[in-house]
Amino acid sequence: MPTTRNRLVVGIIYFVLGIWALFTLLPIYWIAVTSIKSAKAVQGARPTFIPWVDFTPTFDAFRSIFGTGGGYGVSGLGNLAMLARNSFVAAFCSALLAVILGSMAAYALTRFRYRRWRNNDIAFWIVAQRMFPPVALIVPFYILFNRLNLLDHLSTLIIVYTAGNLPLVVWLLRDYFADLPVEIEEAALVDGASRFGAFFRIALPLALPGLVIAFLFAFVFAWNEFLFALTLTLDKAKTLPLQLAGNISVQGTRYWDIAAQGLIVMLPPLLIALFLGRYLIRGLTMGAVK
Amino acid sequence: MSGAPALAPAVSSAVPRQHAWADQNAKYVFLLPAVLYLLLLGIFPLIFSVYLVFSSWQSGSGITFVGLDNIRRLMVDVRFQDAVTRTLAYVALTAGLELAIGLLIALALQFATIGKSALRLALALPMLLPPIAISFAWKLLFDYNKGPVNYALDAIGLPRVTWLSGQTSALVSLVVVDIWQWTPFIALATLAALESLPTEIYEAALVDGAGLRAVLRDITLPLLTPYLVAIVLLRAVDAFKVFDTVYVLTGGGPGTATELLSFYAYAAGFRTFNMGFTATVAWATAILMTLVFLLYLRAFRRIEEA
Secondary structure: OOOHHHHHHHHHHHHHHHHHHHHHHHHHHHHHHHHOOOHHHHHOOOOOOOEOOOEOOOOHHHHHHOOOOOOOOOOOOOOHHHHHHHHHHHHHHHHHHHHHHHHHHHHHHHHOOOOOOOHHHHHHHHHHOOOOOOHHHHHHHHHHHHHOOOOOOHHHHHHHHHHHHHHHHHHHHHHHHHHOOOHHHHHHHHOOOOHHHHHHHHHHHHOHHHHHHHHHHHHHHHHHOOHHHHHHOOOOOOOHHHHHHHHHHHOOOOHHHHHHHHHHHHHHHHHHHHHHOHHHHHHHOOOOOO | OOOHHHHHHHHHHHHHHHOHHHHHOHHHHHHHHHHHHHHHHHHHHHHHHHHHHOEEEEOOOEEEEOOOHHHHHHHOOHHHHHHHHHHHHHHHHHHHHHHHHHHHHHHHHHHOOOOHHHHHHHHHHHHHOOHHHHHHHHHHHOOOOOOHHHHHHHHOOOOOOOOOOOOOHHHHHHHHHHHHHHHHHHHHHHHHHHHHOOHHHHHHHHHOOOOHHHHHHHHHHHHHHHHHHHHHHHHHHHHHOOOHHHHHHOOOOOOOOOOOHHHHHHHHHHOOOOHHHHHHHHHHHHHHHHHHHHHHHHHHHHHHHO
């Protein structure tokens, strides 16, 4: 029934969605396009919008980051290799730890019954950890890790990020384990397998897609994290977002350089987002509907 | 090989015995590592920070007990009071606008047929990208002299806006970035809720000849309300904690015009190394947040009862 009225509704729907899609992509486009501008294209009388149309693209900003043709002291991403390694190690190790601890807890919450504290209460307590403002934790963490002589150590970031991601991982994997059929595990237990055998040989392999999704989410959130990196690291354990924030205030108007740096920091989450596809939505809206 | 059949039963009965202890306690062996980890890194630091509220901390001298000094200072701190008002306004504005726009997008997405999954993915991107990098992108867009936003205003004959350095406009800019980043959360969560509603009711209503607007108003929205209450609550909890965008876009300025509570807690303590005071501001924030949400939930319970 393609009536004019229906056509109008469809028109409005795509108008709303189109406007929002453009709005969403605007900053991402702008940082990408700025990264290939020359100083002249950025500082000209009017802003430039499209490469080859109103300015000539150049890869100078990327050259300065990767070391050739740079040469303005502290600029660029400075020690890119070290920063990237720090960010990667902190995100990778904390995500892995969170998935190990989280998958065990999520499995427990879906396979055993806890009488005294009740499963739902335990799950809620775990998720509620995310509600508290992180700024309340920066001072105790600073003092405790200072006392342990662990400030500016990567292990500190790994420890803190694991705690930050554990609730999300438990929440995602609890759904996942709950959807797995328990019959196979029960059969294995009857055949004499231990609980750990059932977990490692049956439940974990079946839950592998869920584990990957949870890992990638944890990885991205740790990769993006700023407040704890700002307060608990200084130099050796500095991460990419921290350096980027520093450059934004120090390098002032060398916009093209910082845009290129920002793009590099954005790249891993962007790729993971594309890879996650439809699972992305489920993870991001977790807990809101269920 | 003659010994093998005799050995087999012995092995199979020995294996369970080895694991007997761990198996009987599997319930706890699986759950406790995560719980202990969160106690150690979540609850213990919080208790420690309660103690810090009554202390001052210096790198050299360590923790000194100062009684109610921090709290007394907080009570007369105008900057803190301003940050409270500002944060409440920020949370109300972002949550309210994001709810309105998010609901619209969710409804549009529900009826969309072509390109639905690509649209969803594009919408979700802002939530996953590094806040520091996207804040910088917005800093470029909002740039007074060279930014495209002011260029567009010029083009249509409107005056330029000092997006990041005006008393009010800087806060508005932060709200815009929050809306950009988090409206998709409300839209996508609402869409998930919409898709979980039973379709029979719609079909029945449409068969009975109800118009689209009537269906939305009398069926969809009432069914959706409990979900929306929860979704907005989750969003508001996060809006209370905003830090990264403030740090990059305005640094709390101009002056203290965009000092939201998390940023003020950080700036008040970490920049002057008065850790006890940061802990005090942080706890005040947490208590305020809890109070606001209790009131919010109570208001909705009352509406639902009425």
